[in-house]
Amino acid sequence: MAQATDTKSTETTRRDFLMLATGAAGVVGLGAVVVPLVSQLAPDAQTVAAGAPIDLDLAPIAEGQAIKLFWRGKLIFVRHRTKKEIDEARAVNVATLPDPQTDEARVKAGHEQFLVVYGNCTHLGCVPLGNSPGDPKGDFDGWFCPCHGSHYDSSGRIRKGPAPLNLPVPPYAFSADTKIRIG
Amino acid sequence: MSGHSSYVPKTGFERWLDARLPIVRLMHDSAVSYPVPRNLNYFWTFGGILMFMLVAQIVTGIILAMHYTAHSTMAFNSVEHIMRDVNYGWLLRYLHANGASMFFVAVYVHMFRGLYYGSYKAPREVLWILGVVILLLMMATAFMGYVLPWGQMSFWGATVITSLFSALPIVGETIVTFLWGGFSVDNPTLNRFFSLHYLLPFMIFGVVILHVWALHHVGQNNPTGVEVKNVQKDTVPFTPYATVKDVFAMVCFIGLFSYFVFYQPNFLGHADNYIPANPAVTPAHIVPEWYFLPFYAILRAIPDKLGGVIAMGAAIVVLAFLPWLDSSKVRSMSYRPIARQFFWAFVVVCIGLGYLGAMPAEGGYVIASQIFTALYFGYFVALFVIGLFERPKPLPSSIADSVLGALQGGSGARMAAATAAEPNAKG
The missing domain is CATH 1.20.810.10 (Cytochrome Bc1 Complex; Chain C)
Incomplete structure (x- = not known):
């Protein structure tokens, strides 16, 4: 029969069993070790805890001014827009924008004058200029990123340059007429 | 290329060590007796x-x-x-x-x-x-x-x-x-x-x-x-x-x-x-440090974010494929009249990209970066194409000939014999 001609036994041996059992234990063990090794790279508990909501009083921001603040370590712009800036942002044909979004969707109804956006360029993370009075505001009365030349409009939407997306709007809500809670 | 080891342990300790860990032999063979081309x-x-x-x-x-x-x-x-x-x-x-x-x-x-x-x-x-x-x-x-x-x-x-x-x-x-x-x-x-x-x-x-x-x-x-x-x-x-x-x-x-x-x-x-x-x-x-400027220029030349990142990565990774992109069997550009000119153009392109990487990303600089980026990658295409039709200059029959070929006659032959014997004398 087959066994008579085969030089190797086809029977399952203890070595085969050990090979499979050890291999399986090794794979599971490796997986169990990889999880903590990778997971430690993620934001730690302290950093996440720093993401608690913050309150901000908008009353001191005069029309035409903008301020910077940090939430969760990320820079946020709050801008008190002029009538002209709001009108410009709303006159645009949304379909022609690189990242189509209406100005209405980016501000809270009844508080159109306040624009709250993250302050890092969506290209490679530089801080666009346009908050201080002397800053260049780009071709669209918003912000201009000096690193790679992205222009944002008065709604924080990308209009020109390498950045792919609009400045994102962080989660926030009005707790009073001139008070917001970010987070 | 390395032949038999020419290491001879001189002291008793070296012989003892050589039989157990031939580390001195390794050093001798790779940094003393190791043969290097004479025309480097x-x-x-x-x-x-x-x-x-x-x-x-x-x-x-x-x-x-x-x-x-x-x-x-x-x-x-x-x-x-x-x-x-x-x-x-x-x-x-x-x-x-x-x-x-x-x-x-x-x-x-x-x-x-x-x-x-x-x-x-x-x-x-x-x-x-x-x-x-x-x-x-x-x-x-x-x-x-x-x-x-x-x-x-x-x-x-x-x-x-x-x-x-x-x-x-x-x-x-x-x-x-x-x-x-x-x-x-x-x-x-x-x-x-x-x-x-x-x-x-x-x-x-x-x-x-x-x-x-x-x-x-x-x-x-x-x-x-x-x-x-x-x-x-x-x-x-x-x-x-x-x-x-x-x-x-x-x-x-x-x-x-x-x-x-x-x-x-x-x-x-x-x-x-x-x-x-x-x-x-x-x-x-x-701007990044000067040694990253050419790659930075390539990044900024592409008007798309992902495209720019891919082009920058490709500018380095393409080098790893060079052995298969260059279709010529002749190694040295000294014997490749057409490819040699492209090589020097490539050097100029790399320096040009370095200059453009330091300049602001606007107007003519962006257009120039785009042209130079195309030329950078074009070099690798050119090496493939040139190798198909280029007629290389005749190669010397050996390294020794290339060094001593200019010295015709008796003195040259004598010198060749003398220097060829030298490795033995010194080794």
Whole structure:
């Protein structure tokens, strides 16, 4: 029969069993070790805890001014827009924008004058200029990123340059007429 | 290429050790009796210079780490502490900072040498690819090292370069968060960059050992690109010939290095990096260190975020495929009349990209960057096409002929015999 001609036994041996059992234990063990090794790279508990909501009083921001603040370590712009800036942002044909979004969707109804956006360029993370009075505001009365030349409009939407997306709007809500809670 | 070992243990201890761990034999065979082509020029000394620079960076780096504090609130001041308070701290830091630049000067010369003389062609493909791996590790190390002083350029350089990964679809943002250890570049980022900046040089060292191993297995290329046919006639022993030449070139190179360290220590850096990191303000004109400028220009030339990142990565990775992109069997550009002109055009393109990378990304500079980026990649296409029809100049029949061929008649023959006999006499 087959066994008579085969030089190797086809029977399952203890070595085969050990090979499979050890291999399986090794794979599971490796997986169990990889999880903590990778997971430690993620934001730690302290950093996440720093993401608690913050309150901000908008009353001191005069029309035409903008301020910077940090939430969760990320820079946020709050801008008190002029009538002209709001009108410009709303006159645009949304379909022609690189990242189509209406100005209405980016501000809270009844508080159109306040624009709250993250302050890092969506290209490679530089801080666009346009908050201080002397800053260049780009071709669209918003912000201009000096690193790679992205222009944002008065709604924080990308209009020109390498950045792919609009400045994102962080989660926030009005707790009073001139008070917001970010987070 | 290396033949039988010519090592003869001289003392009883050496014989005892050789039977147990033949380490002296290994050193003797690879750095004393190892045969090197007799026609190597000074461009072949940059491997030794690079080895010196790697060791110099590791030594100065380990010492700096003894005085440096990897914390976002203390890093900048600890670097100033090194500059002002630590004995010779200014010297060690300037050696390390300028050493990185000199390392890249040497590696770029070394690479252009390989490109000109076809050192990437069979049987040296693996040797060449290991070199590309070393280049990538060097770039990662240099980038993370530049972040450590935690000045404005450190911070914004780190932000821009890590943000490159956000261009990847779907996983991009997650990868960036995991790189940062937070929602922006901050203390966790600084800490892990310090850890990796300390680790990577030793990984470079490991790959360098493989690089040298591969080199000593296939033997060195030479300016003619003709393989060694007769070890007696075509080669000389590493010591003293290559040793003294390497050391002489190294001393000259250290002269250049010293000029920067002692007379222009901040010439290659940016003044903005002496301003502490401020996450609310980006410097008006941010540029990477000079050795990244050509790649930075390629990144900015592509008007699409993901496209720019891919082009920049491809500019380096394409080098690894060069052994199969160049269709010519002739190694040395000295014998390739058409490809040689393209090589020099490529050198000009690389320097041009470096210039454009330092300029603002607007108007004519962007258009020029786009043209030069096309030319950069065009070189690799050109090498494939040229090899199909180019008629190379006749190659010398051997390395010895290429050196001694000019000396016709009796004196030449006598000299050939004399020098060919020399390895035996000295070895």
